[in-house]
Amino acid sequence: MTYCHIIGTKMIEISNIQKKYKKKMVLQDISFTIQEGSCVGILGCNGCGKSTLLSILAGVQRGDEGEFLWQGKNLLQDTKLRAQLVGYVPQGSPLLEELTAWDNLLLWYDRGELKKELSDGVLSMLGIDEFIKTPVRKMSGGMKKRLSIGCSVARQPSVLLLDEASAALDLICKERIYNYLKDFKAHGGCILLTTHDVQELELCDKWYILKEGHLMPYNYDGNVHRLVGIL
Numbered sequence: 001m002t003y004c005h006i007i008g009t010k011m012i013e014i015s016n017i018q019k020k021y022k023k024k025m026v027l028q029d030i031s032f033t034i035q036e037g038s039c040v041g042i043l044g045c046n047g048c049g050k051s052t053l054l055s056i057l058a059g060v061q062r063g064d065e066g067e068f069l070w071q072g073k074n075l076l077q078d079t080k081l082r083a084q085l086v087g088y089v090p091q092g093s094p095l096l097e098e099l100t101a102w103d104n105l106l107l108w109y110d111r112g113e114l115k116k117e118l119s120d121g122v123l124s125m126l127g128i129d130e131f132i133k134t135p136v137r138k139m140s141g142g143m144k145k146r147l148s149i150g151c152s153v154a155r156q157p158s159v160l161l162l163d164e165a166s167a168a169l170d171l172i173c174k175e176r177i178y179n180y181l182k183d184f185k186a187h188g189g190c191i192l193l194t195t196h197d198v199q200e201l202e203l204c205d206k207w208y209i210l211k212e213g214h215l216m217p218y219n220y221d222g223n224v225h226r227l228v229g230i231l
Ligand SMILES: Nc1ncnc2c1ncn2[C@@H]1O[C@H](COP(=O)(O)OP(=O)(O)OP(=O)(O)O)[C@@H](O)[C@H]1O
Pocket: 021, 026, 044, 045, 046, 047, 048, 049, 050, 051, 052, 053, 091
């Protein structure tokens, strides 16, 4: 299975991201780093701004301030480099509803690569061949999520932004995704994820709590009750 292009730098730096919706300040001075080969988890209550942060980094919406730096280049401005380096699984579906799984994947993979990945790669690991001819509008939530993950890794990204990526998946698929993410890290990839899932928390090397627009480092020790008390 192919994983990521090694990015040849020690880390990704996210600096001073800010976002207001009208007068409501959702993100204030969000700054942190992600080391190569590691996973950072952003935790917080519903509505605290996790999806907003990831969608800004993915370039889906604009922040008011801030930088997403790789080797001194701001990926928020360099869209070509961002498309090459960053894979994004949004919380909702990014798929084209009228197209089949195959046709959605063809927007991301070339035909030969797609056949290979379906028979013996990440797409086969995700079990996408089971519903390859199904239009997205007839898929279950979990199938859409599997397809969305499959699209996000097409260009062998070095950075994965995962917004509750495993939330709708069945247990078999969750287990496969966790193993894939462990290997992705082991191959030097960077992961930034949001989650409400304890097993996914355990994949992370660093954790932050997002609360009232601010990011605070948190030392997760497996004690969910303590974590809930802080959220
Ligand atoms: N397009 C928008 N316009 C105005 N307000 C928005 C918009 N998108 C999100 N919000 C608000 O911004 C805040 C943060 O939303 P966001 O979706 O980022 O939260 P979240 O932490 O991802 O929540 P969840 O855990 O439920 O997914 C919420 O109060 C939400 O209502």
